[in-house]
Amino acid sequence: MITKGTVLPVLSVRVHPWETDSVTPIVQQFDSYSELEKFVRDSADPKVLPGVTLFLHFPWLGNIGHTLFDGLYPAYVALIRFPPRHLQPFRLLASIDECATCRDE
Template sequence: MKNINIQTSFISNNNNSQNFTISTKSLTNKTNKCNSSFTNSTLIYTNRTLETKVQCIGSLYNQSCLFQNLYYVDNTFTILIVKGSYLPEYSIRTNAFYMWPTKPNKREFDSYVHLQIFVRNIVKPRRIPYVTLYFGQLWLWNIGHALFDGLYPAYVALIRFSPRHLHPFRILADVGECQDCWSEDVYSRFAGLGLIKQFVLNKLSKGRFLSNNWM
């Protein structure tokens, strides 16, 4: 274990967000999660385990993206990155009938130290384990639409990131409430790790950060 004493401050790049000030505190890291070394009085992180990473496959017209450490707060996906970090150009449609792409919010930090303090000491996100496959679906009560407008294209996107499609995953579905829709049971059984409806996740994310690997 390493204790790193840091005195710094963080100001969100979101104009509507509050400002945070962090006084000298002890920041504890597990060495197997975040290796660090000092070079010319500069702290260098060799494994940025909390920063958002994006990997995309395909053209913008037909693109699938895997987000590692993507955060969700107040009904909104949020990317946390260090200034200057590379993000690929991406355009993601999560519903077969929505013509506009989904764009997460983005927060940039001056250094990984600032990002790490924000995540571990301020927002303390609740971690959702394993990969979550996200898509929107209309007419959930109709199994034909549920399979071919929702599950099928989403699973094809997951196959592009082989071998993740061979392991159990979770589905996050932007669907409405539906009494006795057996399509939900099909989704849950097919994925292996169950189904989360987005309106339920929205309630959990009120004023609280959640983090996961999302597709």
């Protein structure tokens, strides 16, 4: 969300470490800062979650070895590059692929 006249570079985020897919956020423009503020306050109903959220992808949910060493471990190693956040509580936001043979035990 930006006000008109603000110039941003093209934003793209690669969310999976072994794939080349990327996510490009949608930019919404407003005529003034007060319109942007009103939209955020009234329409978007944002929730503020204090602390750190760590995003990771689980393409191998049926295989515990891959889940631990190709999912959780690289995500945690990325987090410890920003000390002391890895010593504080954090939440996981996981992207989980569909798995027809997995059990939800």
